[in-house]
Amino acid sequence: MPPNSRCIGDRKSFKRIVWQYFWRTHQYCRLAVLLPLICAFVLGLTFGIWICQLDSRAASNGNILPTIYVVTATYKRPEQRAELTRLCNTLARVPAIHWLVVEDADSPSSLVADTIGNCGVLSYTHLYVATPEDEKLKSTEPYWWRPEGVRQRNLAFEWLRNDPSRTGVMYIADDDNTYDVRLFDEIRATRRVSVWPVAFAGGLLYEGIRCAHGRVLGWIVAFKPHRQFPLDMAGFAINLQLLLSDRQPNWPTRLKEDF
Structure with missing residues (x-):
């Protein structure tokens, strides 16, 4: 045997061992990288199936x-698009709503149609009805003498009454107000009528109610506190069952002394 033949054989064996070591280490590393990905995929698939099962159970149990x-x-004015967009961006974050937008106009405008159709609210209806001239506020009258939006809201009530099978809650949201999305969780829980405070209304930091044990005891208001229900338009919601139980739940076009 040549003197260096054993050394050459040892070198080849060493290289083979080193190569096998690095190959196996490479395979283990690949497995270590792939295993978490596989586990995440399986867990995600399982979670998705579980959510679908919960949704189907909720639907079958009527828990929708x-x-x-x-x-x-709404009515035509320079800030109309901006205020509709602000309101729409809020409503787009709220599940299970239907937006009834009623224009004070003789025909639907492209401005309103384009705004509400492209801001993210998936379910909406665009209506219109013009306020007669004799019902509009005169320059000599106080700002509160003739209520705005009466014809439009009454048309929305008529639309709701056209399908007695509708269920849910009705809420009036003027486009010049700002709303917290958490308010809609309170609205959705309305069984008959719900009321809550409204900020920066009637000359106060907020208008609201004084209540105890779920019963209204009085009102926190400054503007015409003698009214039977001194509520801001944004301060209440009505369950549709109660609203539709009266075939004529319309607002009068002229105010009474104790409105």
């Missing part, structure tokens, strides 16, 4: 979110 019918009367 009640629909909130949001009524918005």
Whole structure:
């Protein structure tokens, strides 16, 4: 045997051992990288199937979110698009709503149609009705003498009455107000009528109610506190069952002394 033949054989064996070591280490590393990905995929698939099963069970048990019918009367003015967009961006974050937008106009405008059709609210209805000239506020009258949006809201009520099978809650949301999305969780829970405070209304930091044990004891208001129900338009919601039980739940076009 040549003197260096054993050394050459040892070198080849060493290289083979090193190569096998690095190959196996490479395979283990690949497995270590792939295993978490496989586990994440399986867990995600399992979670998705579980969510679908929960949704199907909720649907079969009737645990679907009640629909909130949001009524918005709007009229032409420079800030109309901006205020509709702000409201729409809020409503787009709320599940299970139907937005009823009623224009004070003789025909639907492209501005309103384009705004509400491209801002993210998936379910909406665009209506219109013009306020007669003799019902509009005169320059000599106080700002509160003739209520705005009456014809438009009454048309929305008529639309709701056209299908007695509708269920859910009706809420009036003017487009010049700002709303917290958490309010709609309270609205959705309305069984008959719900009321809550409204900020920066009637000359106060907020208008609201004084209540105890679920019963209204009085009102926190400054503007005409003698009214029977001194509520801001944004301060209440009505369950549709109660609303539709009266075939004529319309607002009068002229105010009474104790409105």
